[in-house]
Amino acid sequence: MANLIKFAYMKYKKINFDDISFFNNLLGNEFVYSDDSSRAKYSHDETEDLKYFPELVLTPNNTNEVSKILDYCNSNLIPITPCGARTGLSGGSLPLFGGVALSLERFNSIIKIDERNLQVTVEPGVINQELRDAVEKKNLFYPPDPASKGSCTLGGNLAENAGGPKALKYGVTKDYVLNLEVVLPNGEIIWTGANVLKNSTGYNLTQLFVGSEGTLGIITKIVFKLIPLPTKDISLLVPFNSSEKACEAVSAVFRAGITPSALEFIERDAIDWTKKYSDIELNIDDDVKAHLLVEVDGNDLERLYKECEHIFEVMQGFDCGEILLADSEIQKNSLWKLRRSVGEAVKSNSIYKEEDTVVPRAELAKLLKGVKDIGKAYGFKSVCYGHAGDGNLHVNIIKGNMSDNDWNLKLSSGIREIFKLTKKLGGTISGEHGIGLVQKEYMDIVLSKKNIELQKGIKQLFDPSYILNPGKIFS
């Protein structure tokens, strides 16, 4: 199968004048870009400093146009890489083999908010926060909230099965998708399921497309379920003198019967760097090594204060420092702005590589210790933070003073060690960022040869000419 995929890559056709004419006629010239600056714009996402230029950028406006583009590219063996806001962290939207970058940015309509059924039908180019805002006005809630929620699109969220802090209590993107309109590589259009909360009607194609990173089809409409909006929340910032103790406290919270709406872990370095790059004021004792940021939500404020007291008690069993309780909008916004800024702050500080490790939550302390030990052995520093309640730890490996030689040659072995550890602890190599381009070389660590062979078989079934997002997920 691997050979078959490689063979497919070799036969792609370069885009020529006739192809451009076809697309100009189909979309109108103003939605076909071949200039250097447009191609540069669509050559990168938020994954490190990687750049792969498309030959052409297309911005269709409706399903029919997408269908015709795919049919044409499929017949002419032109590779297509779908993209949204290009905020991805695994290189999923990079046009590795050139060809067409198909941007869904004009699919930006919230088609229908169905208040009677607590559902919404949207196009994939809608920005996550725009959907949140629109449904909040109707007292409804769309929970998945990646750090990039202000700029990332829902189509991208589906492609990578995005999470975010609220995933802890409310689930990830996949848990809100009811039905999808998808254009298949040959231009055929299907709906995957039905607009229902329960469905036992054949194989679950809906869930097969979620997290498939644009390699099986292009999603053009999404039906999400919504839930009633919780009206109150309180956040707590809990300092610890030991990162391991902080990690151990995470699992204890759940064992005490509490399900917070968010439970984030932030290492000391991450907070310090973030403070440097923002206007956030926060006094932290010298001996603090990590923080947990906890949120509880609901509709009854008194009950939330009780839950906070319960959390206090649990945390004190793990030698926490003085807990900061934030119940005003200003305080809460300030804490969560801090959390959301961590990624960018850590990355602006040095050349880095980010890993999206995930383990059963009680194994977090072991994972963190292991990451530090592996770092020592391979000579790299790491800054860790993430969705501790879900066992999802973002490990940012920092180049710092590491030599270019070590960085380029030894790092991959160090990362393999980290992923072998996640596997040993019952976890895997990506919790919410996807495999894309940069993690595909590590798939063999967590999935058997046969498992990957079946996945490649599915790819071949849906996209026999390998035109959709080639070079991703599988190496």
Place this chain on the structure above:
Amino acid sequence: MANLIKFAYMKYKKINFDDISFFNNLLGNEFVYSDDSSRAKYSHDETEDLKYFPELVLTPNNTNEVSKILDYCNSNLIPITPCGARTGLSGGSLPLFGGVALSLERFNSIIKIDERNLQVTVEPGVINQELRDAVEKKNLFYPPDPASKGSCTLGGNLAENAGGPKALKYGVTKDYVLNLEVVLPNGEIIWTGANVLKNSTGYNLTQLFVGSEGTLGIITKIVFKLIPLPTKDISLLVPFNSSEKACEAVSAVFRAGITPSALEFIERDAIDWTKKYSDIELNIDDDVKAHLLVEVDGNDLERLYKECEHIFEVMQGFDCGEILLADSEIQKNSLWKLRRSVGEAVKSNSIYKEEDTVVPRAELAKLLKGVKDIGKAYGFKSVCYGHAGDGNLHVNIIKGNMSDNDWNLKLSSGIREIFKLTKKLGGTISGEHGIGLVQKEYMDIVLSKKNIELQKGIKQLFDPSYILNPGKIFS
């Protein structure tokens, strides 16, 4: 593709003495059954009066044995139908082409309850209620609760993606599955994912197996997530003089921001018949046409009473009668016993056919009215009940005085009309019972030709010799 499947059916081999010797050697004689009474026992499930005899019944004890059975049957083109407790309602476990009935009944061990991570590893032959009881002792909760929870097995629950009343607040079987050990038709063994709450590592094979009705592989180990056990609940029985009003009230409860832990609809006839077949005492006014059975749960009894008051207010807006509040164990058990007995009571009353319709919940009143209208046109009576909060209505078509001729020849057209209506309302043909044998002729109503073609392609990829549960899902 359809032709290909039919060709495969034609080439199955009949089981002979050599085959039986092989299985005797592999499992021991006491786990290989070819006598008439055993074959009769495994010839049916709870689907109407259908019977298909296996040639042989095998009850392996471990993954390795399953692997060797599948390898042998695959090489010899012997069809295999996996089964659990045979409580299914769509004929999923009926050995349509004879061959081997592979019972997972000896896979009955709860391997590990991981209290630190709120996870459990089980074998597929464990009875649903046994898992519930085992984890409840540790203050943990496994929510999916089909009516047959006292006898059905978890493997069967996975095969059909079973639900139950609690699915409303807590989700169906698929929402609790983290990772699966599966034996593929050629005997190879894979794990589908990892033991984590978030996973963006390739295609979601885990969800592809859930609801695949034993047609893609045989599940031999399951890792479920668990949640903290809610300690308190209250149930309400709400009578209505109009079934449509009852259905309309369902959606209003959610729009008022309340998420009950169950919200069931029961037509008058269903309750009357159930009362006849049980010792349940309940006085119902003559003009009552339907009931809603509502449950709220949590840990704070005061808050639950407040929620009940809120539900009272909503229900009154739909002209409900006097509401019965059940907060003692005896009262609650009596109400829920009534609900769980409905299916059997309705079915013991007449020859019947059960449909598992599901629509967006606010369309329930339209569905119910439509079912009655179609019944009038085709001359059948129906008794309806089910998980109204999920829009999942079990329609029991009763033969009653319908002639054998009409029952055998006209009924299928009437059912098509009902399913066309569910499709029109945004729904589909099965919410939690699966397609199995008896619904496959209706798949074309809700899924496009291309969608079904892709599903058949997946079947062919996983099971190229079509030995696993042939004749199910696809016609």
